[in-house]
Amino acid sequence: MDEIKINATLDQIEGLKESIIWKDIVRELKNWQKGFNMEMMSIVDNAESNNPSTASVLMHMGDLNGRQKAVDYFISILDVFTDLKKEEIESKKTEVS
Numbered sequence: 768m769d770e771i772k773i774n775a776t777l778d779q780i781e782g783l784k785e786s787i788i789w790k791d792i793v794r795e796l797k798n799w800q801k802g803f804n805m806e807m808m809s810i811v812d813n814a815e816s817n818n819p820s821t822a823s824v825l826m827h828m829g830d831l832n833g834r835q836k837a838v839d840y841f842i843s844i845l846d847v848f849t850d851l852k853k854e855e856i857e858s859k860k861t862e863v864s
Contacts, residue, residue: 773852780852784845796838803838807831 773780783789810824819827840847 771851773848773855775848775852777849777852777856780845780848784849789845793842796842800835800838803831803834 775783807828810827813819814824
């Protein structure tokens, strides 16, 4: 796997995190999560009429769980970038010393 490189500065990352567009993106992603939760809640009702296999139900639940985790990660991506950038800065300071 390639090394993660963050080209933006800490100020740019923080600026994006505070921006209206980022808040719009996060709000939309949270709406996706609500939809995933509604889909999860409907599994039992659908099972009554569709009679899916246990494996099918578990795969569907696993799929929904994976979607939730992907959205959670994307919502936190700017924090990840901030942490990586701080580590990079500390690493450069250590190299100079």
